Amino acid sequence: MATVSAQMIDAVSEGNLEKVKDLVNTYGIHCCQAWDYGYVLLQSAICNRFNEIACFLLTKGSKVKNKYSEDQTPLHCAVQNGDVELVQMLLDNGADAAARNRKNDTPLHIAVKQRHAPICKLLSQYGAPLDVLNSQRQLPFFFAITKGWKDIVTALLESGADVNSEDKKWNSVLYTAVTKGDVDIIKEILRFKPAIENESNKKV
Template sequence: MFVEDMAESGLENIHVQDRTSSELSSVYEDADVRKMEIAEEELFYRRTSASSVEMRWKHVWAKYSGRYTLQEQCDDSWTDIYKGNLCRWEIVGMEQEKRHKFRVINDGDKIVTNIIEIILHKQSSVAEILGRAIASNDYAKIALICQSRPQPNINVPDASGMSPLMRACAMLRKDIVKTLLECGADVNFGNSANRTSAMLACLGGNLEVIETLVEHKANLRLRDRSGATCLHYAIDSGNEEVVQYLLKQRVDVDAQDNQGWTPLMCLAANRGTIDIAKTLIKAGSDVNYSDNIGKTVLMSASLAGNREMCELLVTNGAVHSAYTRFGKSAYEMAVAFDRKEVVEFFQKLKKRRNSVSLGVSGITF
């Protein structure tokens, strides 16, 4: 059944010597248990990656306390690759296009299972096939693969490090995301950069996809390798509705990445929208946060030439007399990078300093 399902879904990559089943069965009949005679029952498996397979078998009977030995045939002899009380073991690092033979024996050196023969062909992985189906929005093929029995491991990433769920979130395929989650996709799987499906959904700015992930226990507080959170990604999307949703989920509005940048700093540096800035400030974001070199939110806005952002920050208490570790102020940065509108703003601010209370003792230019 499994081989047929895999063939239909384009995943026919394992050859089996004898029959297989979608359910595990006892390795002994009751009479065989009492006699402890050889009884060749079945060994079951599922492919977990391009070069690994998980083997499964059942206890001989409920009170059996002996150990099992999983063996692989090498040349004309059998080599032990696992010995213990577990009834499953994952074999990793298997060579592709090579014939592998396995069996299980018990403490009495009695053969417990039939010999199973596996060849891992160099064909597309589950993730690659699902990735193509997601890209073409082939819902029927995705459902067929996910519902095959035994179910393939749909959490294995493709060559680019993206799991099928991550791929679906990046492409904002809500229905496919829901199907993958219902079929056991790991909602908090992180790739080599620790990037998660929720982060990609936030970057895409699709609230429905994000809500679906949260319904399946997505952790919105995880960080990628750069220290960025879902809120940092949402800032890049420019979707105020997503930012508001994340804040309602009580994410840290001032979470700093590895550079020390808060979401508000990222927004200021990338000429983000004023409405999102107001939302962050209203949620309690500190307008005077500084990064690892002492650069403030106001300085980031100044460097970006974003006068409107500078005005908003100053109105909400941003200190413009601060200096970086290199002795530069927001005004000096604007001058150095020829941000004319920002320079003009600071100059006008200087003229008004004696008549308008700005909440600071003085302005340094």
């Protein structure tokens, strides 16, 4: 017969909620070291979109963050899936809005790349850094501008992103928008009053 740990991992990966409930209620979520206090199980459930299992594990006290993780955290996975309610639940249970994956992406980087404006705003409310670089030296703000996503640009500005921030080439937000020729985004940036005396802005 498979060990309790193996049974649980199989049940989560298969989306078998009743089996998961039975094992957790019988042995507790801290039973096996391999579960990492529920973190491994939660990560698997969310990345495989088994939200009912994820919610159950959270109600049972599953750990939501692990400073040694090099992969996607449960929060990264929930953001990737575009699940606002689950993102909210994870944040309410202490998930780290500034956590990074192996590509050095924060959950906000993922939200911007997936064009999830409501999640961008939600993450910022829980302290997600708005002006940090990933391994590709991308700022979430500049990624949205280059894609022409005004809704994301607005969400970031309204959340407190620095309208005077610069990219790795010292180009300003406004300068980048002008070079892309997106009038709507240019108007939106101007609404937040960037410093015109900025050296990069003087080139506009």
